[in-house]
Amino acid sequence: xxxxxxxxxxxxxxxxxxxxxxxxxxxxxxxxxxxxxxxxxxxxxxxxxxxxxxxxxxxxxxxxxxxxxxxxxxxxxxxxxxxxxxxxxxxxxxxxxxxxxxxxxxxxxxxxxxxxxxxxxxxxxxxxxxxxxxxxxxxxxxxxxxxxxxxxxxxxxxxxxxxxxxxxxxxxxxxxxxxxxxxxxxxxxxxxxxxxxxxxxxxxxxxxxxxxxxxxxx
Numbered sequence: 001x002x003x004x005x006x007x008x009x010x011x012x013x014x015x016x017x018x019x020x021x022x023x024x025x026x027x028x029x030x031x032x033x034x035x036x037x038x039x040x041x042x043x044x045x046x047x048x049x050x051x052x053x054x055x056x057x058x059x060x061x062x063x064x065x066x067x068x069x070x071x072x073x074x075x076x077x078x079x080x081x082x083x084x085x086x087x088x089x090x091x092x093x094x095x096x097x098x099x100x101x102x103x104x105x106x107x108x109x110x111x112x113x114x115x116x117x118x119x120x121x122x123x124x125x126x127x128x129x130x131x132x133x134x135x136x137x138x139x140x141x142x143x144x145x146x147x148x149x150x151x152x153x154x155x156x157x158x159x160x161x162x163x164x165x166x167x168x169x170x171x172x173x174x175x176x177x178x179x180x181x182x183x184x185x186x187x188x189x190x191x192x193x194x195x196x197x198x199x200x201x202x203x204x205x206x207x208x209x210x211x212x213x214x215x216x217x218x
Protein backbone atom coordinates (compact mmCIF):
# COMPACT_ATOMS: atom_id res chain seq x y z
CA UNK A 1 0.00 0.00 0.00
CA UNK A 2 1.19 3.52 -0.70
CA UNK A 3 2.43 5.52 2.27
CA UNK A 4 3.03 8.84 0.53
CA UNK A 5 -0.13 10.95 0.55
CA UNK A 6 1.42 14.28 -0.33
CA UNK A 7 -0.74 16.43 -2.54
CA UNK A 8 0.75 17.20 -5.97
CA UNK A 9 1.58 20.89 -6.24
CA UNK A 10 1.54 21.47 -9.99
CA UNK A 11 -1.00 24.30 -10.11
CA UNK A 12 0.05 26.90 -12.70
CA UNK A 13 -3.23 28.76 -12.48
CA UNK A 14 -5.58 29.65 -9.65
CA UNK A 15 -8.28 27.52 -11.28
CA UNK A 16 -6.80 24.38 -9.74
CA UNK A 17 -7.35 25.04 -6.05
CA UNK A 18 -8.45 21.52 -5.17
CA UNK A 19 -9.86 21.37 -1.67
CA UNK A 20 -10.46 17.90 -0.30
CA UNK A 21 -12.15 17.58 3.07
CA UNK A 22 -12.47 14.35 5.02
CA UNK A 23 -12.70 13.41 8.68
CA UNK A 24 -11.21 10.01 7.87
CA UNK A 25 -8.10 10.14 5.65
CA UNK A 26 -8.03 6.34 5.54
CA UNK A 27 -11.56 6.22 4.14
CA UNK A 28 -10.71 8.90 1.57
CA UNK A 29 -7.69 6.86 0.50
CA UNK A 30 -9.78 3.70 0.10
CA UNK A 31 -12.43 5.53 -1.90
CA UNK A 32 -9.78 7.04 -4.17
CA UNK A 33 -8.30 3.62 -4.83
CA UNK A 34 -11.66 1.96 -5.40
CA UNK A 35 -12.96 4.61 -7.79
CA UNK A 36 -9.76 4.73 -9.85
CA UNK A 37 -9.57 0.96 -10.32
CA UNK A 38 -13.31 0.70 -10.92
CA UNK A 39 -13.17 3.32 -13.67
CA UNK A 40 -10.15 1.73 -15.32
CA UNK A 41 -11.63 -1.78 -15.15
CA UNK A 42 -15.03 -0.59 -16.37
CA UNK A 43 -13.67 1.16 -19.44
CA UNK A 44 -10.96 -1.38 -20.29
CA UNK A 45 -13.37 -4.28 -19.87
CA UNK A 46 -16.20 -2.62 -21.78
CA UNK A 47 -15.66 -4.76 -24.88
CA UNK A 48 -15.17 -8.00 -22.99
CA UNK A 49 -11.44 -7.58 -22.40
CA UNK A 50 -9.80 -7.48 -19.02
CA UNK A 51 -7.58 -4.83 -17.42
CA UNK A 52 -4.30 -4.27 -19.20
CA UNK A 53 -5.70 -5.08 -22.62
CA UNK A 54 -6.80 -2.89 -25.51
CA UNK A 55 -10.38 -4.14 -25.82
CA UNK A 56 -12.16 -1.02 -24.58
CA UNK A 57 -15.33 0.14 -26.30
CA UNK A 58 -14.30 3.19 -28.38
CA UNK A 59 -17.63 4.89 -27.68
CA UNK A 60 -17.14 4.58 -23.94
CA UNK A 61 -13.55 5.83 -24.19
CA UNK A 62 -14.83 8.84 -26.17
CA UNK A 63 -17.37 9.51 -23.45
CA UNK A 64 -14.75 9.40 -20.68
CA UNK A 65 -12.42 11.73 -22.61
CA UNK A 66 -15.27 14.21 -23.20
CA UNK A 67 -16.21 14.07 -19.52
CA UNK A 68 -12.61 14.76 -18.52
CA UNK A 69 -12.41 17.67 -20.96
CA UNK A 70 -15.45 19.21 -19.29
CA UNK A 71 -16.45 18.96 -15.66
CA UNK A 72 -18.02 15.52 -15.78
CA UNK A 73 -15.54 13.78 -13.48
CA UNK A 74 -14.45 16.70 -11.32
CA UNK A 75 -15.93 15.17 -8.18
CA UNK A 76 -14.15 11.86 -8.76
CA UNK A 77 -10.90 13.60 -9.66
CA UNK A 78 -11.01 15.55 -6.40
CA UNK A 79 -11.04 12.22 -4.57
CA UNK A 80 -7.78 11.35 -6.33
CA UNK A 81 -5.98 14.64 -5.63
CA UNK A 82 -4.46 13.54 -2.33
CA UNK A 83 -3.54 10.04 -3.50
CA UNK A 84 0.13 9.13 -3.46
CA UNK A 85 2.12 8.94 -6.67
CA UNK A 86 2.51 5.17 -6.21
CA UNK A 87 -1.24 4.63 -6.62
CA UNK A 88 -3.42 4.40 -9.70
CA UNK A 89 -5.56 7.22 -8.30
CA UNK A 90 -2.50 9.47 -8.02
CA UNK A 91 -1.44 8.66 -11.56
CA UNK A 92 -4.92 9.30 -12.98
CA UNK A 93 -5.10 12.60 -11.11
CA UNK A 94 -1.87 13.75 -12.70
CA UNK A 95 -3.11 12.81 -16.18
CA UNK A 96 -6.43 14.51 -15.51
CA UNK A 97 -4.80 17.70 -14.20
CA UNK A 98 -2.44 17.95 -17.18
CA UNK A 99 -5.46 17.64 -19.46
CA UNK A 100 -7.41 20.33 -17.60
CA UNK A 101 -4.46 22.73 -17.53
CA UNK A 102 -4.04 22.41 -21.29
CA UNK A 103 -7.77 22.96 -21.78
CA UNK A 104 -7.77 25.97 -19.46
CA UNK A 105 -4.75 27.70 -20.99
CA UNK A 106 -4.24 26.34 -24.52
CA UNK A 107 -2.10 29.22 -25.78
CA UNK A 108 0.20 29.32 -22.77
CA UNK A 109 0.56 25.55 -22.73
CA UNK A 110 1.45 25.45 -26.43
CA UNK A 111 3.99 28.24 -25.96
CA UNK A 112 5.73 26.43 -23.09
CA UNK A 113 5.81 23.16 -25.03
CA UNK A 114 7.21 24.90 -28.12
CA UNK A 115 9.96 26.59 -26.10
CA UNK A 116 10.74 23.36 -24.28
CA UNK A 117 10.94 21.45 -27.55
CA UNK A 118 13.40 24.00 -28.90
CA UNK A 119 15.58 23.51 -25.80
CA UNK A 120 15.33 19.73 -25.69
CA UNK A 121 18.26 17.60 -26.74
CA UNK A 122 17.37 14.24 -25.19
CA UNK A 123 13.56 14.20 -25.46
CA UNK A 124 12.42 13.82 -29.04
CA UNK A 125 8.99 15.42 -29.64
CA UNK A 126 7.76 12.16 -31.16
CA UNK A 127 8.20 10.56 -27.73
CA UNK A 128 5.75 13.03 -26.27
CA UNK A 129 3.60 12.61 -29.38
CA UNK A 130 2.63 16.15 -30.37
CA UNK A 131 1.82 16.94 -33.98
CA UNK A 132 3.80 19.60 -35.83
CA UNK A 133 3.57 22.52 -35.87
CA UNK A 134 2.92 22.90 -32.15
CA UNK A 135 -0.34 24.72 -31.58
CA UNK A 136 -3.13 24.82 -28.97
CA UNK A 137 -5.05 22.32 -31.10
CA UNK A 138 -2.12 19.91 -31.37
CA UNK A 139 -1.47 20.10 -27.61
CA UNK A 140 -5.16 19.43 -26.94
CA UNK A 141 -5.02 16.46 -29.31
CA UNK A 142 -1.92 15.15 -27.52
CA UNK A 143 -3.62 15.37 -24.12
CA UNK A 144 -6.63 13.53 -25.54
CA UNK A 145 -4.31 10.86 -26.96
CA UNK A 146 -2.61 10.37 -23.60
CA UNK A 147 -5.96 10.12 -21.83
CA UNK A 148 -7.25 7.65 -24.42
CA UNK A 149 -4.09 5.60 -23.97
CA UNK A 150 -4.86 5.25 -20.27
CA UNK A 151 -8.14 3.51 -21.02
CA UNK A 152 -7.67 1.95 -24.45
CA UNK A 153 -3.97 1.24 -24.80
CA UNK A 154 -0.93 0.28 -22.76
CA UNK A 155 -1.19 2.31 -19.56
CA UNK A 156 2.58 2.25 -19.07
CA UNK A 157 3.12 3.81 -22.51
CA UNK A 158 0.50 6.48 -21.78
CA UNK A 159 2.22 7.35 -18.50
CA UNK A 160 5.64 7.46 -20.15
CA UNK A 161 4.30 9.74 -22.88
CA UNK A 162 2.81 12.01 -20.23
CA UNK A 163 6.16 11.98 -18.42
CA UNK A 164 7.97 13.08 -21.59
CA UNK A 165 5.36 15.79 -22.11
CA UNK A 166 6.00 17.09 -18.58
CA UNK A 167 9.77 17.13 -19.13
CA UNK A 168 9.35 19.24 -22.25
CA UNK A 169 6.99 21.57 -20.39
CA UNK A 170 9.55 21.85 -17.56
CA UNK A 171 12.27 22.79 -20.04
CA UNK A 172 9.97 25.42 -21.53
CA UNK A 173 9.14 26.95 -18.16
CA UNK A 174 12.81 26.97 -17.09
CA UNK A 175 13.95 28.56 -20.34
CA UNK A 176 11.26 31.23 -20.16
CA UNK A 177 12.21 31.89 -16.53
CA UNK A 178 15.80 32.57 -17.61
CA UNK A 179 14.55 35.02 -20.23
CA UNK A 180 12.24 36.79 -17.80
CA UNK A 181 14.66 37.01 -14.88
CA UNK A 182 16.38 40.29 -15.93
CA UNK A 183 12.98 41.91 -16.54
CA UNK A 184 10.70 40.49 -13.87
CA UNK A 185 12.31 38.42 -11.12
CA UNK A 186 8.97 37.61 -9.48
CA UNK A 187 7.51 36.21 -12.69
CA UNK A 188 10.74 34.31 -13.32
CA UNK A 189 10.45 32.78 -9.86
CA UNK A 190 6.94 31.55 -10.57
CA UNK A 191 8.09 30.01 -13.84
CA UNK A 192 10.98 28.29 -12.09
CA UNK A 193 8.58 26.83 -9.54
CA UNK A 194 6.34 25.66 -12.35
CA UNK A 195 9.30 23.96 -14.02
CA UNK A 196 10.06 22.13 -10.77
CA UNK A 197 6.46 20.99 -10.49
CA UNK A 198 6.44 19.67 -14.05
CA UNK A 199 9.70 17.85 -13.35
CA UNK A 200 8.19 16.28 -10.24
CA UNK A 201 5.18 15.14 -12.27
CA UNK A 202 7.49 13.71 -14.93
CA UNK A 203 9.34 11.66 -12.31
CA UNK A 204 6.08 10.46 -10.73
CA UNK A 205 4.56 9.41 -14.06
CA UNK A 206 7.72 7.59 -15.11
CA UNK A 207 7.71 5.72 -11.80
CA UNK A 208 4.02 4.95 -12.27
CA UNK A 209 4.73 3.33 -15.64
CA UNK A 210 7.36 1.13 -14.05
CA UNK A 211 5.03 0.13 -11.22
CA UNK A 212 2.22 -0.69 -13.68
CA UNK A 213 4.56 -3.01 -15.56
CA UNK A 214 5.80 -4.83 -12.46
CA UNK A 215 2.38 -4.99 -10.81
CA UNK A 216 3.12 -2.79 -7.79
CA UNK A 217 0.85 0.19 -8.62
CA UNK A 218 -1.60 0.46 -5.70
